[in-house]
Amino acid sequence: MNEAEESVAAETPATPVAQRPGSFNGELVAAVLLAALGVYLLVDAGAIAIPGSSNTVGPRFFPYAVGGLSVLTGALLALRVLRGDRGPADDGEDVDPDAPTDWRAVAVIAVAFVAHALLINVVGWPLAVALMFAAVATTLQGRLTPVAAVRPFLVGLTVGCVVWIIFVKALNVALPGGIVLEFLTSWF
């Protein structure tokens, strides 16, 4: 059965760079982590308190089941990956399957997102989101200079303010607006 699969795999044109055999294999790590998650579930399930009234199947049973399934799945998947089975990376309209992974973009987005989460309650959602928007858009444009960030920032700020006004003033969603915007719109 593996021969057939390998022949299919061999026909696949242009294996994405990150998944070529020989290079660092992330999926192996993922499979091992899944098995580790299963072990954690199995161990920690034993610590769940069982109320005295519980008669047969208590709150520990399902965690044990899920933990066992995770260990099994993770182990089997790790084995298959070791034997050369590779999952095809996702397609998408805007995804270039042959492009090398741009780790810098991923890192910038992750950091910008955490920063905006922490800033929301300080400077308000619109400004926090505008900064995140600017960082993400500028990175994706491929030019990381202050000048190139002006336009994305203004776009982000406009989007943030318009969305905030719609959701807070018209739909009554609780969303901190920041001092300036809340003052300016207090007459609504």
Place this chain on the structure above:
Amino acid sequence: MAISDLLGGFADAITPVNLLFALLGVLLGTAVGVLPGIGPAMTVALLLPATYVLEPTSALIMFAGIYYGGMYGGSTTSILLNTPGESASIMTALEGNKMAKAGRGSAALATAAIGSFVAGTIATLLLALVAPTLVQVAINVTTADYFALAVLAFVAVASVLGSSPLRGLAALCLGLYLGLVGTDVLSGQERFTLGIPQLSDGIDVVVVAVALFAVGEALYVASRLRKGSVQVIDHKGGWLTKEDWRRSWKPWLRGTALGFPFGVMPAGGAEIPTFLSYATEKKLTKHPEEFGHGAIEGVAGPEAANNASAAGVLVPLLTLGIPTSATAAIILAAFQGYGIQPGPTLLTTEGPLVWALIASLFIGNVMLVVLNLPLVGLWVKLLKIPRPYLYAGILTFASLGSFAVNADPLDLVILLGLGLLGFAMRRFGWPVAPAVIGLILGPIAETNLRRALAISDGDLSVLVDSWFSRVVLLLALLALVGPVVLRAVRGRRATPAEVAQEQEEDREVQTAANREGGTP
């Protein structure tokens, strides 16, 4: 009986205010669904917060519009963008793309829109007819039967979606784990909360769905962004000619006939029926030479199947409370957000609401077919949004949706963490949908299992006590073992044709690209 209830639903839905909400939902759903990289599930998850503050009837009416609108939007994207999109529209894209390139884009869009309308209308009618009957059956379904149904859904979703059953199972495990975090409903014990108080209420389904779909997709696309300007194929040519109509109507009906039952079954939504519809049309066509070069049947059939399955998915959701696709899982979360629990009693306790929802599915469908073709110019503009702004915008709305749930920044950190998980899953070909379904269906399965065993005093034979649960568990076993056995016997994967087809497509696209690149 069902007809008079349905008419009552129409009476509720055709008030000016509710019509406005339906229109708003349809427009928003299509606009967001058109955006590349955003499938129906992500559309629904991202737009969920917009419905939070409305009262349930208006919210669900708007939601119906978003659901069908997202489906319509997706097909426009797949026809006019020269790149593969989400799995349910891949089959539409095969021929639709070629039609658009051959200057018949308008005809492709028209047969997709009208086919969706025909399929959506018939399938919604079937939903209205089937649901009350099924509820009669479902009312007798025991907790053990429910557990069996949940197991079948798990197995089907894990083995159908994604590149291999094992990877589907891995995604399912992640979802089940996320569903365990929080306070156990039956005993009140905290589980796996790591001592973080916010986690004692569990991880919000909306946060998980938005993270895995929206944030994960944004990170993944960012890591491999297609550089260069966006290429949208012109939608040229006239709408449907008499010949087009003649060639389209049978595929529409056949697509509907395939799509609806597959939507009802726990088989992961639209992937299988759209594929089967394409294969059927290819076999039955009188113009086999056109397949691969823009055959209209290849757009009409899969698109109808896609929409019919969207209505079919609502059958198990509304009558049993069991989601069979990622989109359905998010709709279930939306229901719970409004304080409504879908299940056999839904039609009696919330009858008017459900019928208003079904009626607005009809209304939304009419609005879509009327609006979609005239507005196609607007959708094309949306397709051309510069990608840096598009993905920054997706993250903006992901932040809005998740923050609006609890107004807690910690949710956004969890959002990013799960988004990175979604990013990794995309890299390794782990399907995302089983995780979302596992998250929402896991607690349902656990509760029913424990209730069943509590009633039987721990006797496991209660799980196979009824014929219903025996048949369902047998099906689950078949779905799990079947592909493995098939592969062992036939030495190939379950859907080799699909794989081969996609690879052939890829190669064509690549050689075409190389050729274009080669000539200055």
